[in-house]
Amino acid sequence: MPVSPNDRAEFDTIILGVGGMGAAACYELARRGHRVLGLDQFSLVHDRGSSHGESRIIRKAYFEHPDYVPLLHRAYERWYELEQATGRPLLRPTGLVLSGSAEGETICGARLSARQHGLQLQNFTAAQARLRFPGLEFPTQHDVAFEPGAGTLLVDDCVQAHVDEAIRHGATLRGNEPIIDWCSDGQTVSVRTSAREYVARKLVITAGAWSNDCLTDIGLQLTILRKFVGWFPVRAGEYQATSGTPTYFFELSGRTFYGFPSFDGATIKVAEHSGGEPVLDPIHVDRGCHLADLDGLRSFLKTYLPNAQPNLARHSVCLYTLTSDKHFVIDVHPCWKNVVFAAGFSGHGFKFCPVVGEILADLAENTKTSLPIEFLSLKRPDLKFQSSQ
Numbered sequence: 355m356p357v358s359p360n361d362r363a364e365f366d367t368i369i370l371g372v373g374g375m376g377a378a379a380c381y382e383l384a385r386r387g388h389r390v391l392g393l394d395q396f397s398l399v400h401d402r403g404s405s406h407g408e409s410r411i412i413r414k415a416y417f418e419h420p421d422y423v424p425l426l427h428r429a430y431e432r433w434y435e436l437e438q439a440t441g442r443p444l445l446r447p448t449g450l451v452l453s454g455s456a457e458g459e460t461i462c463g464a465r466l467s468a469r470q471h472g473l474q475l476q477n478f479t480a481a482q483a484r485l486r487f488p489g490l491e492f493p494t495q496h497d498v499a500f501e502p503g504a505g506t507l508l509v510d511d512c513v514q515a516h517v518d519e520a521i522r523h524g525a526t527l528r529g530n531e532p533i534i535d536w537c538s539d540g541q542t543v544s545v546r547t548s549a550r551e552y553v554a555r556k557l558v559i560t561a562g563a564w565s566n567d568c569l570t571d572i573g574l575q576l577t578i579l580r581k582f583v584g585w586f587p588v589r590a591g592e593y594q595a596t597s598g599t600p601t602y603f604f605e606l607s608g609r610t611f612y613g614f615p616s617f618d619g620a621t622i623k624v625a626e627h628s629g630g631e632p633v634l635d636p637i638h639v640d641r642g643c644h645l646a647d648l649d650g651l652r653s654f655l656k657t658y659l660p661n662a663q664p665n666l667a668r669h670s671v672c673l674y675t676l677t678s679d680k681h682f683v684i685d686v687h688p689c690w691k692n693v694v695f696a697a698g699f700s701g702h703g704f705k706f707c708p709v710v711g712e713i714l715a716d717l718a719e720n721t722k723t724s725l726p727i728e729f730l731s732l733k734r735p736d737l738k739f740q741s742s743q
Contacts (some may be wrong), residue, residue: 357622358511361369363614364552364553366389366390366556367556367557367558367561367718368392368393368557369385369391369392369558369560370393370560370561370568371392371559371560371561371562371564371568372393372398373403373404373513373652374512374516374545374704375562375703375710375711376561377392377513377517377520378516378710379558379560379710379711380392380517380525380711381517381519381520381523381525381716382708382712382714383525383714383715384519384523384525385519385523388715389391390520390524390550391526392520392526393545394529394530395530395531396529396532397529398517398527399409399513399514399517401670401672402636403563403672403673404675404703404704405446405509405562406509406510406670406672407583408509408510409506409508410509410705410707411450411507411601411603411612411614412429412433412506412507413501413504413505413705414426414430414471414501414504415429415464415467415468415475415504415678416453416463416498417462418450418463418681419463419681420466420660421729423467423471424597425725425726426692426706432708432709432712435517435708436516439519440515440519441514442515443511444508444511444512445506445507446507446595447505448504448506448614449501449503449504449505449600449601449619450504450600450602451487451498451499451500451601451603452500452501452603452632453480453483453493453496453603453604453605453658454497454604454605454606458605460603461499461630462498464501465499468501468515470613471590474502475500475501476499476500476735477497477499480492480495480496481494481501482498483701486632487599487600487602489592489660490599490658490659491658493606494532504601505602506614507704513707514708531548532548532550533546533547533568534547534548536557538689540630540691541555541588541692542554542610543557543690543692544635545557551682556692556693556694556718557690557693558696558714558718559695559696560695561697562673562675562712563578563636563673565675568695569695569697571689572688572739573739573740574677574683574732574737574740575737575738576738577675577676578634578675578676579630579633579672579674580631580632580640580673581630581671581674582625582626582647582651582669582670582671583626583670584619584667584669585621585624585627585653585668585669586622586655586663586664587620587662588616588620588661588663590619593615593622593659594614594616594663595614599615601613601614604658606654608628609626609628609650611625611626611650611654612625613625620706621668622659622662624651624655624662626650629650636673639673640671641671643666645668647669647735648666651722675697675699676701677697677698677700677738679734679738681700681736681738682697682700682712682730683697683730683731684714684727684730685717685718687706688732692718694718712725
């Protein structure tokens with residue numbers, strides 16, 4: 355259907371997807387003086403994607419790769435700045451305990467990052483860790499490491515803070531407006547939604563689990579996984595954040611589990627980082643609870659948090675969007691220099707939201723950034739693309 359001139363609107367930059375990364379990009383570009391439009395197919399601060407719920411771990415001794423650490427230094431700075439700007443607490447300093455084989459990815463990788471970047475990481479035997487962290491059990495053959503500077507981000511509050519600050523700096527954010535398509539001629543971009551057409555000089559794509567649809571011409575090989583998260587009852591006084599229980603991550607014979615202390619005094623949140631069911635259509639993902647979702651979590655709790663109760667109190671479902679090497683991809687579009695994107699955060703990206711917003715703003719303005727993101731380039735050799743490309 356033809357679009358009349360009265361239905362067009364012009365902006366400096368349009369952001370597709372206003373989740374964790376998109377909201378941060380909206381804020382960063384707006385505070386730099388851009389006329390910003392943020393679009394989302396769902397309501398703002400929704401629970402349909404990957405950036406929702408009460409908590410995510412933030413840490414610096416990054417076992418996935420030491421190259422993330424400089425970005426984490428900057429992310430911590432930007433989270434604290436956002437707290438000061440909004441007057442809203444966003445990061446709780448809970449610390450993080452890691453448990454796994456000394457040769458495994460978790461312990462070995464965390465220690466490597468700590469050595470290379472001079473990070474504080476305390477080492478324990480399993481017996482010492484049981485005394486240091488009451489209520490947590492550790493396999494005798496495991497090494498245990500504790501990062502006291504790690505913490506917990508309050509996810510919904512973090513996204514809301516970026517949304518509020520973006521609006522305060524003049525951004526226009528519109529929810530419940532699905533995107534139909536976009537195009538670029540290298541100088542301007544046009545975005546069609548269910549409501550109207552918008553025109554801007556630059557486009558930023560932060561579409562999460564819908565990145566495959568928005569980046570079809572690139573042909574990234576992105577896999578979407580359904581991830582189940584459960585909250586389980588605990589007795590008053592057990593596993594409380596206020597009594598020093600940290601966040602925790604266990605690497606166990608090919609499976610990895612993580613969880614949080616109790617913030618509400620009644621439940622703890624636990625999930626499996628490994629595994630997950632492939633999702634073909636993220637709009638219609640199964641958000642129910644099934645016995646298969648609970649078996650692994652209950653087994654983990656019984657062995658490693660034995661004072662927790664096995665009956666589920668509540669649950670949530672979120673989405674992981676994985677690249678082939680499970681590292682992010684942040685880059686300028688290979689065909690259109692006025693289009694930039696960030697995708698494939700692979701279940702460990704939320705903590706980077708403010709620094710990714712900064713990077714995307716740099717790329718939108720200058721097609722380059724001073725922040726070290728070469729290892730996240732679209733051109734890296736380990737990144738796989740669809741076979742048709």
